Structures are given as C-alpha cells and as structure tokens.
Amino acid sequence: MNPLRSLILAAADNDAVRRAVAGAPVSRDVVRRFVAGETTADAISATRALVADGLSVTLDHLGEDTRDRATAERTVGAYLELLDLLHAEGLARHAEVSVKLSAVGQALGEDAALTGASRICAAAEQCGTTVTLDMEDHTTTDSTLRVLAELRRTWPSVGAVLQAYLRRTGDDCLALAGPGSRVRLCKGAYAEPADVAFASPHEVDLNYVRCVNALLAGDGYPMFATHDPRLVEIVGERARWYGREPGTYEHQMLYGIRPVEQTRLAAQGHVVRVYVPYGRQWYGYLMRRLAERPANSAFFLRALATRS
Numbered sequence: 001m002n003p004l005r006s007l008i009l010a011a012a013d014n015d016a017v018r019r020a021v022a023g024a025p026v027s028r029d030v031v032r033r034f035v036a037g038e039t040t041a042d043a044i045s046a047t048r049a050l051v052a053d054g055l056s057v058t059l060d061h062l063g064e065d066t067r068d069r070a071t072a073e074r075t076v077g078a079y080l081e082l083l084d085l086l087h088a089e090g091l092a093r094h095a096e097v098s099v100k101l102s103a104v105g106q107a108l109g110e111d112a113a114l115t116g117a118s119r120i121c122a123a124a125e126q127c128g129t130t131v132t133l134d135m136e137d138h139t140t141t142d143s144t145l146r147v148l149a150e151l152r153r154t155w156p157s158v159g160a161v162l163q164a165y166l167r168r169t170g171d172d173c174l175a176l177a178g179p180g181s182r183v184r185l186c187k188g189a190y191a192e193p194a195d196v197a198f199a200s201p202h203e204v205d206l207n208y209v210r211c212v213n214a215l216l217a218g219d220g221y222p223m224f225a226t227h228d229p230r231l232v233e234i235v236g237e238r239a240r241w242y243g244r245e246p247g248t249y250e251h252q253m254l255y256g257i258r259p260v261e262q263t264r265l266a267a268q269g270h271v272v273r274v275y276v277p278y279g280r281q282w283y284g285y286l287m288r289r290l291a292e293r294p295a296n297s298a299f300f301l302r303a304l305a306t307r308s
C-alpha cells in the first residue's frame with residue numbers, strides 16, 4: 001500500500017489528528033467537495049439536482065463505529081426521516097439508502113444491527129425504495145453477510161457490497177450472484193492485513209475483473225462501484241460479452257468524483273448511481289477519500305504540521 005495512504009488511514013484513528021483536521025479552516029472546502037451537507041434537507045436538494053441530471057442516487061447518513069444505543073437509535077431515526085422525505089418529494093424511485101451496520105450498533109451485537117437495519121428496510125419498502133449494506137473492514141465481513149442473509153428473507157432486494165481487495169471475494173461473488181441479488185462491487189477502502197487482502201493495486205484490479213465476470217455471468221443485479229476508467233471500460237466490454245443490456249446492471253461513483261464521467265455514462269443510456277454522503281460525522285469518510293488520492297491531501301498535511 002502507498003505509504004502516504006497507510007499514514008492517512010492510521011492517522012484517521014487518532015483523536016488529536018481528528019481535532020486538528022476538523023478544526024483546520026481549509027477543511028470545510030474539502031468537505032464540501034465530497035459531502036452533500038450536514039442536514040436531511042441538504043441531502044434532498046443534492047438528490048434532486050442529481051436526479052434532474054439523469055442520475056440515480058444512494059444516500060449515506062454519515063457515521064460509523066457507534067458504541068452506544070442512543071447513537072444507534074439516532075442513526076436509525078435519521079434514515080427514517082430521510083426516507084419519509086424522499087417519498088414526500090417523489091424521489092424514492094431514483095434514490096435508495098446505504099447503511100453501515102457499525103452505525104446502527106453492530107459493535108453492540110449482531111442482533112442490535114439486525115434490529116436497526118430491519119427498521120430501515122421496512123421503512124424503505126413502504127417508501128418504495130431499497131437499502132444497500134455498505135461493507136466495512138474485514139473483521140465485520142462475516143457478520144455483515146449474516147445480517148444481509150437474514151434481512152433478505154423479508155426484503156430480498158437488500159443490496160450487498162463486496163470488496164475486490166479481499167482474497168475471499170471471488171467466492172463471495174459466486175455465492176451472491178443468484179437471481180435478483182443486488183451486489184455492489186468496489187475495490188475496498190480500509191487498511192487491511194496482507195493475509196486477508198491483496199496488497200498491490202494490480203492484484204486488486206485483476207480480482208475486480210474476475211469478480212465482474214462472476215457477477216455478470218450470474219442472474220443478479222451487479223452494481224460496479226469504481227471511478228477507474230480502465231475498469232469502467234472493462235465492465236462495458238464484459239457486459240456486452242455476457243449479453244447484458246443497460247438496466248440489468250449499473251455503474252456507481254461517489255459524490256464529487258468524476259461528475260462529468262457520471263453524466264456521460266448516463267447520457268449513453270447506462271444506469272449511474274451516485275453515492276451521496278451527508279451529515280455531521282464526515283471525518284472517517286473524508287479520510288478514506290483522501291487516502292485514495294494522497295495528491296489531494298495537502299490540507300491534511302498542513303493540519304498535521306500546524307499541530308507540531
């Protein structure tokens with residue numbers, strides 16, 4: 001892994017660094033580039049603008065690593081409020097929600113996460129939309145897939161996320177490529193040990209392509225989450241090879257990253273879904289985005305330097 005990337009991901013867990021970055025005046029501008037805003041109203045207006053451009057949306061209420069029941073409850077409440085508003089504004093057909101189980105209480109026990117996620121899935125169904133469970137670091141993969149399987153017994157449309165950097169993911173793709181199964185494939189955003197994850201970008205890309213093939217060959221609905229121009233092209237080529245029409249799979253990208261490419265693909269008739277994060281807990285999310293492109297991290301290094 002790029003040493004600056006490892007440094008940023010390691011520093012992301014440090015409280016002093018967190019305070020320095022959150023307080024740095026330049027942070028606001030960087031945050032605005034990647035995060036739709038702090039409130040539900042901000043999330044709705046970003047969604048409305050993207051939908052007007054022919055894009056679909058998945059909304060993430062920022063927050064992770066919830067350690068107490070009150071915070072987990074507030075997170076579930078935020079999603080319920082968001083879903084109500086999406087429905088009221090006529091946006092639910094174009095916008096679903098992405099949920100991190102750690103935000104709804106996975107650390108308090110799998111049952112807590114299942115209960116919280118179930119309430120969000122029930123509300124999403126009532127509002128005419130769906131839920132995708134984000135995937136977090138590898139220590140949570142088995143638990144997240146167990147909760148997914150349980151949720152799908154009632155709500156078969158709940159989406160999974162698989163990370164191409166994990167060595168296990170080829171097998172997970174085969175297991176989750178069944179009829180109707182919505183699976184987002186991404187590279188993976190966490191610092192992982194070499195015994196569970198491929199270390200070199202080349203190996204991750206190769207595994208991504210293997211997984212693209214496995215998902216397109218199956219009967220599910222794959223969602224290819226990457227900004228990588230080469231992989232976007234390979235997805236298009238493999239989709240044609242497997243006889244997949246646009247609409248039987250989709251592209252996904254993050255809010256604020258390659259927006260021109262997002263609208264270009266949509267104009268060609270592809271389904272393109274933009275992952276829109278919002279809320280006050282933007283720190284962990286922002287650090288992962290900066291770690292992916294250390295070239296954009298000058299502000300982060302300045303914040304560190306002014307501390308010392």
Ligand SMILES: Cc1cc2nc3c(=O)[nH]c(=O)nc-3n(C[C@H](O)[C@H](O)[C@H](O)COP(=O)(O)OP(=O)(O)OC[C@H]3O[C@@H](n4cnc5c(N)ncnc54)[C@H](O)[C@@H]3O)c2cc1C
Nearest residue numbers: 134135161186187188189225226227228252253254275292
């Ligand atoms: C919709 C969506 C949902 C996600 N959900 C999860 C999740 O649940 N769990 C998880 O671990 N990770 C998730 N991720 C993050 C993902 O794992 C990667 O960390 C992230 O997408 C960066 O990988 P990449 O495929 O874009 O390629 P990278 O290897 O980061 O970049 C490859 C190439 O893409 C282009 N590119 C990348 N970023 C930019 C940029 N800012 N501007 C211009 N070009 C750029 C460049 O050409 C670059 O060389 C998600 C990503 C997306 C898009």
